[in-house]
Amino acid sequence: MTRVRFAPSPTGRLHVGNARAAILNWLFAHQTGGSFLLRLDDTDRARSTVEFAQGIEADLAWLGLTHDAFARQSDRFPIYAAAAERLKAAGRLYPAYETPEELDRRRARQRARGLPPIYDRAALKLTGDERARLEAEGRTPHWRFKLNGAPVRWTDLIRGPVEIDTATLSDPVLIREDGAFLYTLPSVVDDADLAISHVIRGEDHVVNTAAQIEIFQALGAAVPEFAHYPMILDVDGGPLSKRLGSLGLADLAGQDIDPMALNSLMAKIGTSDPVEPRRTLAELAAEFAFSKIGHAPARLDPEDLRRLTVKLLHMKPYDEVAAAVPGGEAFWLAIRDNLESLDDAAGWWRAVSEPLEPLAADPAVLAAAAALLPSGDLGEAAWGPWTKAVSAATGKKGRELFLPLRLALTGRDHGPEMKKLLPFIGRERALARLGGQRA
Ligand code: GLU
Secondary structure, three states, X not given: OXXXXXXXXXXXXXXXXXXXXXXXHHHHHHHOOOEEEEEEOOOOOOOOOHHHHHHHHHHXXXXXXXXXXXXXXXXXXXXXXXXXXXXXXXXXXXXXXXXXXXXXXXXXXXXXXXXXXXXXXXXXXXXXXXXXXXXXXXXXXXXXXXXXXXXXXXXXXXXXXXXXXXXXXXXXXXXXXXXXXXXXXXXXXHHHHOOOOEEEEEHHHHHHHHHHHHHHHHOOOOOOEEEEEOOEEEOOOOEHHHHHHHHEXXXXXXXXXXXXXXXXXXXXXOEOOOOOOOOOHHHHHHHXXXXXEOOOOEXXXXXXXXXXXXXXXXXXXXXXXXXXXXXXXXXXXXXXXXXXXXXXXXXXXXXXHOOOOOOOOOHHHHHHHHXXXXXXXXXXXXXXXXXXXXXXXXXXXXXXXXXXXXHHHHOOOOOOOHHHHHXXXXXXXXXXXXXXXXX
16 A cells, blocks of 8 residues: 655745645555655754644645645654664664764864765764763763665665665764754654655655665664655756745745646656646646656746646636636636636626727728628627628728727727627627727
């Protein structure tokens, strides 16, 4: 059974970057009939808030990404403490007493000698007496995981075979001086305990993965599958992080971005599929494949969200917009392809159904149009033969023919196709407007 998790830290609201992690996990879960866990990584007690946690749930609800299970790391500290005890007993978690300043100095010395700035494990050489003396001085240890210092290999579902030699890494700190768990251990313990089958996350976690695989193994837990997708960059190739402030989900919702525009973009960006809107998550789930995700960073153009939102508007069936659109289904189908926003629909209904001041335009065209207006019902098919006849009578073509008609008939210089509006304007009103009357 596939089981994935989306694991944001409630230290802020979600932005497009987090949304991508959420969507890819959700799509994979739904494609495989698996389940999607929302896990709040709130080990950082100082920065995590209940308001952000609620905000994240609201952001996910806006996207329609429902979760099947929920966990909060702050509820699970005893489980992490028990795992830490097991690692200590196995000799894989050791106390270290260096201050940040001492570590900085040591790294500077290593660099000066042309050595990689890897933690030298000085703490492992401390005798019991030395440790007791340090603690008597009032130092409390932080705790480091002792890496194997050997190649860790996995077949990444996006990147293919990956090998990272943990001899090139510092032993990661799992527990701080103040006893707080950093992200690394709780994440592994939860992934194991909550039976996560696939960890799908950004490639900024690839190095963590090597250390985390060693922790899974040290705890005797099954190692999940991993899929690391490339980062998203700004349109000009810079890091997206600077823009994330304006790419928060709450802001996008406030700008009337369609949540399916964001879902579609995040599902397709950086993949071999074209970035096209999909109306449902089910369609996106059916099209999801790790093999479609490219290895190069994707570039995000926020304008695409607007473009996709407009395209989705043009695809909306009437029942989804009925509350906001007067004039009934036929009118909606006549105008939707030309709308920039849903709000414009009511204005077009007024333009065809309520008196308006026609805009002055070439009188010869308008006079011919009034004289040649077919009798009887003005269906969509009336427009073509009528305007052809007006063209023949006046010698006007293209813009010189169509713009005067549009100005007189709608009071505007742009909008939905005239052949579709004409039936709603009707004969009487059309004749009056062509004659320059308010009608
Ligand atoms: N809270 C972590 C983050 O947001 C989760 C990373 C992961 O998926 O393991 O980076």
